[in-house]
Amino acid sequence: MxxxxxxxxxxxxxxxxxxxxxxxxxxxxxxxxxxGAHTGGRRMTEGSSPPRExxxxxxxxxxxxxxxxxxxxxxxxxxxxxxxxxxxxxxxxxxxxxxxxxxxxxxxxxxxxxxxxxxxxxxxxxxxxxxxxxxxxxxxxxxxxxxxxxxxxxxxxxxxxxxxxxxxxxxxxxxxxxxxxxxxxxxxxxxxxxxxxxxxxxxxxxxxxxxxxxxxxxxxxxxxxxxxxxxxxxxxxxxxxxxxxxxxxxxxxxxxxxxxxxxxxxxxxxxxxxxxxxxxxxxxxxxxxxxxxxxxxxxxxxxxxxxxxxxxxxxxxxxxxxxxxAMAARSGKLLPSGNRAWGSYSGFRRAMGAAGQGKEWHHIVEQTPGNVKRFGGEALHNTENVVAMDKALHGKVSSFYSSIRVAITKSTKLTVRQWLATQSYEAQREFGLLAIENVRKGIW
Incomplete structure (x- = not known):
């Protein structure tokens, strides 16, 4: 990434x-x-091991x-x-x-x-x-x-x-x-x-x-x-x-x-x-x-x-x-990065609960139908991509994605969300982080 x-x-x-x-x-x-529980007398052998054994x-x-x-x-x-x-x-x-x-x-x-x-x-x-x-x-x-x-x-x-x-x-x-x-x-x-x-x-x-x-x-x-x-x-x-x-x-x-x-x-x-x-x-x-x-x-x-x-x-x-x-299995899939992922947003919400007082959950890479189809649910509904955001800022970011910004998209017809949907996961995440910062500062 x-x-x-x-x-x-x-x-x-x-x-x-x-x-x-x-x-x-x-x-x-x-x-x-x-x-210092018993190790079973097993020695670790040379070479890589499966993720779990x-x-x-x-x-x-x-x-x-x-x-x-x-x-x-x-x-x-x-x-x-x-x-x-x-x-x-x-x-x-x-x-x-x-x-x-x-x-x-x-x-x-x-x-x-x-x-x-x-x-x-x-x-x-x-x-x-x-x-x-x-x-x-x-x-x-x-x-x-x-x-x-x-x-x-x-x-x-x-x-x-x-x-x-x-x-x-x-x-x-x-x-x-x-x-x-x-x-x-x-x-x-x-x-x-x-x-x-x-x-x-x-x-x-x-x-x-x-x-x-x-x-x-x-x-x-x-x-x-x-x-x-x-x-x-x-x-x-x-x-x-x-x-x-x-x-x-x-x-x-x-x-x-x-x-x-x-x-x-x-x-x-x-x-x-x-x-x-x-x-x-x-x-x-x-x-x-x-x-x-x-x-x-x-x-x-x-x-x-x-x-x-x-x-x-x-x-x-x-x-x-x-x-x-067993608890980890109920709490989502453990990714190699150390983050946890769920196949759906409802699964994420059940595990993580509310975002906090005055806050809402925000997907840095949006959970649009196109993104779900391209990248899969776990790439979107994980503890790296979903962050807690102040409710007011979340509303402004969502409105920004729904707006037409010719200076960004070079189009008078496409919204920011439509323009972004065709790009790679990495590009969407990079833009998503930039959007949060610039909307917060009032630049966009």
Whole structure:
């Protein structure tokens, strides 16, 4: 489908955000209750799988998620604004991921510059100087909670912090004055490394926040989601091999360069929103820039009990409970884009209900008899093509389609609707979005 000429957000974004928020909330509630159900002992084999297939146990359905859609674009100003808001809500604490090996042994690392510690490795001393330069002398990324020295996981934390640190520099100056930016970096980096480790694990993800983190990243990144996993997998392998801080910086910078600024912004944004677990992500996600667009895809994975990500195969699968599949069947056909479709407008109305107070449902590509015959009902009656519109604007758009506009149609006999009816679905959708915007602005 072609890219719209205009931004359609003034018309449909609020509706999409509401639906997306409900979808994500349902996903969170369902996945938070998951307990790592039995997989039936089945290994995923090489090659593509059918869109849905039963597991060996026969009590669940495996659905493949598409990765052929474009990532959401988050600009610098949007990212800076939301990050400034999010960091004020972040609980600035970092839990040790490994059991402490030196309980009760005084390390004095949180209060003294590491560079002055005798007998420490060059890497540890370089880490200490890094913390000093950031204005937080000592163990600024809280890497020594399990004992002195920098292990493999600690090196990964440093590399990731070096990769995402520049993005966090955009936090508003007033916010930076209220909070310790290094502690924020430590918290966010820890959250990202924890979730990414779960995403890349060979076992199916069955924890609520981890599933939500994965699905939300997928909804935001589209075809770049697997690129993110491949880049992080390389960081995961390369960081432990580094013997100097300069090498760790190179590993981190390479990760940032592979991903690009937009994907790094999204990773930091979602990672920050996820600090605190499922409840935090559920409440913060609808406030993120671009969530209305991303949530259209998130809806496709609502009801997931587990997520299976295979980077070598380039596939993402979710395990759905039977009652979720049955509900989805009653709620329309799930399209590859993540939207839901019905064969008739009456079916759409039964499932979606009223458009809302003072609003009416509007078909971007009109539901004329000719369009139904050419494109089929599901192409018209779906959650991408039908949007909630203010009643007054809907009436004006309908009147515009019924009018004769020579400047547009080059005809004194054809109405806009008659002229448009002969064009392709993509052309009709592009024109429909332009018509909504121009009628709203009073241009047409």
């Amino acid at each position: 072609s890219t719209p000429v205009v931004d359609s957000r003034p018309v449909g974004e609020r509706w999409c955000s509401r639906v997306g928020a409900l979808a994500l909330a349902a996903l969170m509630l369902l996945t938070a209750c998951a307990t 039963s597991l060996d146990t026969g009590d669940a359905v495996l659905a493949s998620l598409p990765t052929d859609f474009a990532p959401v674009r988050v600009g610098d100003s949007e990212f800076t604004a939301v990050l400034s808001s999010l960091v004020l809500e972040v609980p600035l604490r970092v839990a040790a991921r490994r059991a402490p090996l030196y309980v009760g042994r005084p390390l004095a690392l949180a209060s003294a510059p590491l560079g002055g510690e005798a007998g420490l490795s060059d890497l540890v001393r370089s880490y200490g100087r890094y913390c000093e330069r950031r204005g937080s002398p000592g163990d600024c990324l809280t890497l020594f909670e399990d004992g002195p020295g920098l292990g493999d996981d600690d090196k990964r934390d440093i590399a990731l912090a070096l990769a995402v640190g520049p993005a966090l520099e955009g936090v508003d100056a007033e916010v930076r004055a209220m909070l310790d930016p290094t502690r924020v970096l430590a918290t966010v980096s820890f959250a990202i490394t924890t979730y990414m480790a779960l995403v890349l694990a060979p076992e199916a993800i069955s924890k609520g926040a981890a599933i939500a983190f994965t699905v939300l990243l997928w909804g935001y990144l589209g075809w770049e989601f697997l690129d993110l996993l491949r880049a992080y997998a390389r960081l995961y392998e390369d960081a432990p091999r580094a013997s100097s801080f300069a090498e760790l910086r190179e590993v981190g910078e390479r990760f940032g360069q592979v991903m690009g600024p937009n994907s790094v912004r999204i990773l930091v944004m979602v990672g920050t929103a996820a600090v605190g677990g499922t409840g935090s992500l559920m409440s913060r996600a609808p406030k993120l820039p671009g969530f209305g667009q991303a949530s259209r895809m998130v809806e496709a994975a609502t009801g997931a009990e587990r997520v299976i990500v295979s980077v070598p195969e380039g596939t993402i699968r979710v395990v759905l409970a039977p009652h979720v599949v």
